[in-house]
Amino acid sequence: MFWIAGGEGIFVGLATLTGWPVLQWWSGQLEHVPWHGFHFEDMIFPLFLFIAGISFPFSMAKRTAMNDNRKSIYKHVITRGLVLVFLGIIYNNGINFDFAHLRYGSVLGRIGLAWMFASLIFMNTKLNTRIIWFLTLLIGYWLLLLLFPAHDLGSTDIFSREGNLTSHIDRLLMPGRLYLGNHDPEGLLGIMPAIGTALLGMFTGEFMLSKYLNDKPLRKVLYLVIAAIVLMIIGKIWNLAFPINKNLWTSSFVCFVGGLSLLLFSIFYLIIDVWGYKKWAFFFVVIGMNPITIYLTERIVNFNSSNKFFFGGLTAIMPETWTPLIDGIGITAIAWVFLYILYKKKIFLKV
Numbered sequence: 001m002f003w004i005a006g007g008e009g010i011f012v013g014l015a016t017l018t019g020w021p022v023l024q025w026w027s028g029q030l031e032h033v034p035w036h037g038f039h040f041e042d043m044i045f046p047l048f049l050f051i052a053g054i055s056f057p058f059s060m061a062k063r064t065a066m067n068d069n070r071k072s073i074y075k076h077v078i079t080r081g082l083v084l085v086f087l088g089i090i091y092n093n094g095i096n097f098d099f100a101h102l103r104y105g106s107v108l109g110r111i112g113l114a115w116m117f118a119s120l121i122f123m124n125t126k127l128n129t130r131i132i133w134f135l136t137l138l139i140g141y142w143l144l145l146l147l148f149p150a151h152d153l154g155s156t157d158i159f160s161r162e163g164n165l166t167s168h169i170d171r172l173l174m175p176g177r178l179y180l181g182n183h184d185p186e187g188l189l190g191i192m193p194a195i196g197t198a199l200l201g202m203f204t205g206e207f208m209l210s211k212y213l214n215d216k217p218l219r220k221v222l223y224l225v226i227a228a229i230v231l232m233i234i235g236k237i238w239n240l241a242f243p244i245n246k247n248l249w250t251s252s253f254v255c256f257v258g259g260l261s262l263l264l265f266s267i268f269y270l271i272i273d274v275w276g277y278k279k280w281a282f283f284f285v286v287i288g289m290n291p292i293t294i295y296l297t298e299r300i301v302n303f304n305s306s307n308k309f310f311f312g313g314l315t316a317i318m319p320e321t322w323t324p325l326i327d328g329i330g331i332t333a334i335a336w337v338f339l340y341i342l343y344k345k346k347i348f349l350k351v
Helices: 003-018 021-029 040-065 070-093 107-124 127-147 165-173 191-209 217-239 251-274 279-288 291-300 303-317 320-344
Strands: none
Touching: 003 021, 003 040, 003 291, 003 320, 021 040, 040 070, 040 107, 040 191, 040 251, 070 107, 070 291, 107 127, 107 191, 107 291, 127 165, 127 191, 127 251, 191 217, 191 251, 217 251, 279 291, 279 320, 291 320, 303 320
16 A cells, blocks of 8 residues: 555656666556566555455454354455445546446455455365365366457457457446456456455465464464465466466466565564564554555545645755655655544544
């Protein structure tokens, strides 16, 4: 959420100001890959779903300890999933009643539905069966795209935007408009592998919740890192036959980004929980406690206008090369202060 709240602008501004190759490379990583391939920007969305998955075993254990019955947990899971779909539609379209032309696919909608279905699988299966579900979803999705190409737009490339089954199903069945005209990156069939991303998070959460290796935390971190590296290798190998592609949420993308997400989680777990270095993270905690709030607010509130009000004078007296950096810092600062006020008032938007 830091990157969404303005962090991208800071690093793009640094790259513009300094011209340093490493910062210019990183600035390029803060843009989505058009189709096949991977940039850091492409992992922000699945990382959010992965973290939502991690939290579910803890949430379920807490509710179980409070003697919540399964019916109430089912109700919470389904309600949360559907509310996120609704908020995603509002995010895309605003308050709009032209239902025939709304965009119904959304980031929040995919998070809601993938997390909901993964939670239902988690609640009704044991670990071995969950792993079977995970493998079936990823391999099944690959086989579907491999065996049933789309021919309606004349493409012979089964993984192109015009020739893949996922886009074809969206063109046939998705109501309203598609984000890219002939494809929507948050369409219907893509929910299938996205459930796998949520399940990866739940596997991680279940492992962290267990007492296994609690007396040997460094070994626990080592196992997490090994699992992360294995997933990334699988993703890279699978990429040779099924390209890493965020738009299609390919199975190779699930494995590679899931491994990278797990690796980042392992590093932060080591630093914060094992070594006990916590104070430095407060800046990010303030943002992370209200992720849906800042995501929706960024769409509704014009932070650029606020930035010009508070920092426009500084921008005017500085060389033009400083403008992107000042804008990035200004927007991030305004968003953070807004979230800090909510944090101090203990106002948290939860679904």
